Amino acid sequence: MPVTENWKPTIVAFCCNWCSYAGADLAGSSRLAYPADVKIIKVPCSCRVNPMFILRAFEKGADGVILCGCHPGDCHYSTGNYYARRRMTLLFSMLDYLGVEDGRTRVEWVSAAEGVKFSETMNSFVEKVRALGPNVRLGDLRCKN
């Protein structure tokens, strides 16, 4: 897949309301840079993210999808992220099995205090997806017009 020099991937980041979204806020207020192509979707808890959300994001044009939540043990709802962890582990394994490039999905635990981690995570994820090029294998042709 030829990628032009200035091609920018579209990244969807699902961030939990309590930790990661606050982490993104902190990154912003600390003036830490991360690419503007990261579209953040706030969810009440990482556990809210249905596997279908991830696929839908790819369908509608995302080139990479990342899920951020509270660190295991720190979930605002005590255990939500533990369930999310199992679900995403299985889903990512299935996507690998279907031959979707494994760099397009990631889970990262980011606390409200980790503005730096948030920005670094996004920067490295965007770079990885950029290297992979546009998402073809999980895209929907109808949305590419």
Place this chain on the structure above:
Amino acid sequence: MQELIVRAKELLASGQVARVLGWKKGEHSYDPEVAFFNDAESLQDFVYDGFCGANLSKYMIEASKLEGKTLVFLKPCDSYSFVQLMKEHRVDREKAYIIGVGCWGKLDVRKLGAEGILDVEIAGDVLKVSSLYGDSEVAYKDAMLERCHVCKGKEHKVFDETLLESADTVDLDRFAEVERIEAMSPEEKFAYFQSELSKCIRCNACRNVCPACSCRKCVFDSTAFNSEQKANTTSFEEKMFHIIRAFHVAGRCTDCGECSRVCPQGIPLHLFNRKFIKDINRLYGEYQAGADLEEKAPLTSFQTDDAEPGADRR
């Protein structure tokens, strides 16, 4: 087979059961259909042989709503599905009288390798096929459904009584095919599934036959969901449907193989479910859905030290 009919007649006559759920003789020897029998007379059409592959557990969801008990014949692997449905409160154990029937492997008519089949005689280990274009013989084992080669075991997980002896049929490794795909490069994997899923016609047979797909309204039938539901519009839709369907039954799928048996396009759908089963076994400990009524399901429980998503990527 006669003992099944005799027992069914007894139970009907004594009033213990109001009806019988079993298999009825088809047009030919190889196409029995699922049927409810309401009286002794109708039981003359009852059959139970190698072609009775259909898993009757799913029909018990509807039968649980009927007046009185239903006598149902469950093969060992069907009994796993029944336990799973009990666990999910989708069937009523009190409404079922379960006779666990023995199983010695079920047959796939597509594997007989003959055109214009008129009749198949099951003669022990050999199938005598007579067709419009000549007769042939096939070893019973060679015509078995894939699922029977990797059978979970011939022990009934729920029953009131059992009839007929089972025979062991395992001669393949359950996860060999999954491992073969796992070993491919991402490009090969993608090409393989793309080619298989491109055949999908979205007929929903896999979903509707699946005992784990027991939702009253499927998410794919929701009008609010922007899903194609019945149209094979783009390759994305087919992937979406099959990934999500497999995910929705992950940890609940007993690997009964009905999805692959009924697919009109011969898509090996069990490979999706089995991938999840393999991952669950590896990551969260051996788990067999439907084996135990009390055991916690892998996706509704957790350990604090579970593997991280994508931890095993290269």
Place this chain on the structure above:
Amino acid sequence: MYKIQKADLPKLYASIAAESDLFLPVKVADQTNFGLYTETADVDIDTLKTVKSAKDIFFPQSETLYKVRRENDNFSIDVEQHRTSPFVVFGIRGCDVRAMTVLDKVFLSEPIDSYYAARRQMGTIVSLACGRPDTSCFCKVFGIDCAEPEGDVVTWLVGKVLYWQPKTKKGEALTEKVASLLEKADEAMVESAKNAIRAIVKKLPYANLSLEKWGAAAADANFDSKLWEEMYKPCLACGTCTFVCPTCQCYDIKDYDTGSSVQRYRCWDSCMYSDFTMMAHGNNRTSQMQRFRQRFMHKLAYFPANNQGMFSCVGCGRCVDKCPSHLNIVKVIKAFEKEGV
């Protein structure tokens, strides 16, 4: 009558495909369906029945009708164009060709379905006689002769030779285009092949199904039969029978939101599905029994009532082969034959 060696067929395909799209049975992942010819396609004309019928080519399972895009404060509407380039369908069996006549009754009656009409006009049908009919075939019941199918060109595969007989103007035009690959042939071989096929057809278990209980009058007579209540029970409510059927013509029209536009498309619907004919007030068939009855009554009673007695089943037997529960139209016909109403 012309002929071409079977071994030379790839040349024939390439020659047709050089001028127009060519659809023919192609094997993908071990299953044969109609597909577009390419140099690498695994063409399979030996399989008797493709899983899906050739209906897909004229009436696709899903097709976009138009797209609506929002541009600033305006909407732009992009209407899907009619097919204007000719194409050839090779290897359709007799039942599937007749199925086109059934579809014509629906789509070419007023109001004419212009998308379908354009494809019918642009398409040239090259049919193929059935060498080895299957147990589930019962086209004879509907007066179809699978030894001599309809079509613009009719072909017979006899041993290693394909015989080629143009029947219509379109067929003659196609024959002219590929004339350099064909040679003149004698009809004797084809005649004996036809007789052999007809002899097999006579032996088919469903060849003599009686349709006496069906037709226009059955619409009233069979509707309230108790048999439906018994027969529907094993039905899983999947759409396999309708999607493999060459004559099922019901469709749904839906919108797809791409995020930046809306695409209106139509797709096959199935009377087996719970949302079939769903309207604002709800659904007028509320049980699976009613949906099950609808399928068979439509094919065997309502359609003939509206189309001078023509049944909308062609006896291809695909539903017989593919039903997960081994339910099918043959069992329905026989049940009524045996038990009356």
